[in-house]
Amino acid sequence: xxxxxxxxxxxxxxxxxxxxxxxxxxxxxxxxxxxxxxxxxxxxxxxxxxxxxxxxxxxxxxxxxxxxxxxxxx
Numbered sequence: 091x092x093x094x095x096x097x098x099x100x101x102x103x104x105x106x107x108x109x110x111x112x113x114x115x116x117x118x119x120x121x122x123x124x125x126x127x128x129x130x131x132x133x134x135x136x137x138x139x140x141x142x143x144x145x146x147x148x149x150x151x152x153x154x155x156x157x158x159x160x161x162x163x164x
Contacts, residue, residue: 093131094152098159105163135162 099108111118113130121127125134127147133155134145144158 094150094155095133097152098156101156102159102163106159135159 093110095108095110102108111121113119113122113132118130121134122130122132125132125136125142125145127134127145129147131149132145132147133150135143135158137143143162
């Protein structure tokens with residue numbers, strides 16, 4: 091199954107940077123803790139300074155994620 095961010099990366103890749111992190115690796119676990127995320131899949135939108143603007147954990151639809159991203163890039 092292809093992650094839902096793959097299509098969004100194609101749509102918004104020129105406007106925002108996407109980073110995929112393995113939550114089972116130490117770096118991923120550290121980021122989950124840093125942003126207060128409790129599970130995976132998890133999603134976080136951060137500003138250029140690394141401040142969390144939005145986050146969610148668990149399964150969400152591509153439509154919800156796309157709507158959320160659009161609110162930050164438009």
